[in-house]
Amino acid sequence: MTTNMPNTPKIGIVAYEGAQMSAVLGLGDIIDVANRMAGTATTTTITYDVLINAVPDSGVLYDAIVMPPNLTGARGKADEDLHQWIWDQHQKGAVVCSACAGAFWLGRSGILDGRPATTHWALESEFKEAFPRVQLHPEHILLDDNDIVTAGRVMAWMDLGLHLVRRWLGPEVVSRTCRQMLIDPTGREQRNYRSFRPNLAHKDAVIRDVQIWMEGHADSELSIAVLAKRAGISTRSLQRKFSNATGYSLNQYVQELRVEKAKGLLELTSLPVSEICWKVGYQDVSAFSRLFKSTSGLSARDYRRRFQIV
Numbered sequence: 314m315t316t317n318m319p320n321t322p323k324i325g326i327v328a329y330e331g332a333q334m335s336a337v338l339g340l341g342d343i344i345d346v347a348n349r350m351a352g353t354a355t356t357t358t359i360t361y362d363v364l365i366n367a368v369p370d371s372g373v374l375y376d377a378i379v380m381p382p383n384l385t386g387a388r389g390k391a392d393e394d395l396h397q398w399i400w401d402q403h404q405k406g407a408v409v410c411s412a413c414a415g416a417f418w419l420g421r422s423g424i425l426d427g428r429p430a431t432t433h434w435a436l437e438s439e440f441k442e443a444f445p446r447v448q449l450h451p452e453h454i455l456l457d458d459n460d461i462v463t464a465g466r467v468m469a470w471m472d473l474g475l476h477l478v479r480r481w482l483g484p485e486v487v488s489r490t491c492r493q494m495l496i497d498p499t500g501r502e503q504r505n506y507r508s509f510r511p512n513l514a515h516k517d518a519v520i521r522d523v524q525i526w527m528e529g530h531a532d533s534e535l536s537i538a539v540l541a542k543r544a545g546i547s548t549r550s551l552q553r554k555f556s557n558a559t560g561y562s563l564n565q566y567v568q569e570l571r572v573e574k575a576k577g578l579l580e581l582t583s584l585p586v587s588e589i590c591w592k593v594g595y596q597d598v599s600a601f602s603r604l605f606k607s608t609s610g611l612s613a614r615d616y617r618r619r620f621q622i623v
Contacts, residue, residue, distance in 0.1 A: 326361055329392065331384075332383050333467070337363060347478040347489075354485070359477070359478070374402070374406070379470075379477075380415030408461070410462040410477070412470040420440070425446075425461065431454070432463065433451070434504070455476055462477075551563065601613075
């Protein structure tokens with residue numbers, strides 16, 4: 314068994330079967346560049362191992378371990394020895410980290426129960442179903458809960474790598490590393506990139522017809538009373554059936570739908586924000602602007618500056 318000196322924190326990057334190798338190697342690159350950028354300003358040097366065995370050596374203790382993303386759809390159900398190793402490392406003091414779908418291995422180890430975490434926003438439903446005891450916050454790109462650090466989207470391994478550099482080498486080295494590698498680490502959240510993709514594959518034909526009509530009429534009145542009349546059912550039945558089929562309350566669904574339509578108009582047109590507000594069914598520009606920012610994490614104008622295609 315080995316122990317690490319305080320000035321040589323050691324990170325274990327787990328190259329499990331199916332791991333995104335660009336993330337595995339890229340994390341090592343970030344650490345190498347950060348060590349060079351630190352120069353003689355600090356006596357701390359981050360070291361790391363790329364762990365390519367199915368079950369890493371349980372005799373080595375790490376200051377941090379990282380489960381990278383994967384692009385294969387794997388979720389690690391059968392990796393029981395690896396789950397136990399993650400648990401053991403955490404119990405012995407390692408900071409346990411994941412990026413994107415790597416959080417599934419942390420979830421299966423049990424260390425996320427009752428703890429806040431994030432993963433890719435597109436994995437939200439699957440993750441919640443698999444780990445109902447985890448406090449999932451998919452709007453965050455990175456969530457630091459001291460001894461557990463989780464990152465969201467596929468490329469958030471860069472944010473995670475810089476976060477670990479900051480932990481041991483400080484913000485100045487992070488800034489130097491970002492300039493060297495042309496990385497912009499600040500001002501982002503997953504909700505800036507999140508898309509609303511409602512479920513239309515359920516078996517309730519009445520609700521699906523309502524959803525399809527709403528897609529083409531976002532600027533119309535979409536009150537519960539109007540939609541219930543269109544569906545030919547009571548307002549109470551509509552609310553119950555809609556929630557069961559889609560996982561959203563009707564009011565929440567309408568807000569998500571309209572914000573998504575607004576995003577498309579901001580990306581693809583040069584229409585004023587006020588006109589976009591009216592085109593997606595809102596009359597109060599201030600209320601629309603507050604809703605848009607609370608949903609996407611950006612003002613409508615900032616969203617357009619970042620994502621406009623035309």
